Amino acid sequence: MSDxxxxxxxxxxxxxxxxxxVGQLERGDVALEDSIRLYERGAELRKRCDAKLKEAEEKVAAITLDADGNPVGTKPVDAG
Known part of the structure; x- marks a missing residue:
């Protein structure tokens, strides 16, 4: 695990x-305190993944395609 x-x-x-x-938690070979710390870090990592996926989906959705399916421009995506 990284810091x-x-x-x-x-x-x-x-x-x-x-x-x-998840692998460490599933094995169950860590002490209770370490399990709690791992679970908390896992929850934060999941939030980061969700946020990055949402950001990518918004970028893809902002692309406008012409009748032939070619990108013709993009609309700005709110970074907030």
């Missing part, structure tokens, strides 16, 4: 670490 700041992680980094966290 990298979650808010700086890419989707791929957050997902990879989330998979590690």
């Amino acid at each position: 990298a700041p979650i808010e700086e992680m890419s989707f791929e980094q957050a997902m990879a670490e989330l998979e590690q966290v």
Whole structure:
């Protein structure tokens, strides 16, 4: 498990670490306090993945296609 700041992680980094966290929790070979810490980090990683997916979906939805399916421009996406 990484100590990298979650808010700086890419989707791929957050997902990879989330998979590690889930694996450790499923094995059940960690102490209770460590399990709680892992669960909390996992919840934050899941939120990061959700946010990055939403951001990507908004970018894709902002692309306008012409009759032939070619991009003709993009609309700005609110970053808020």
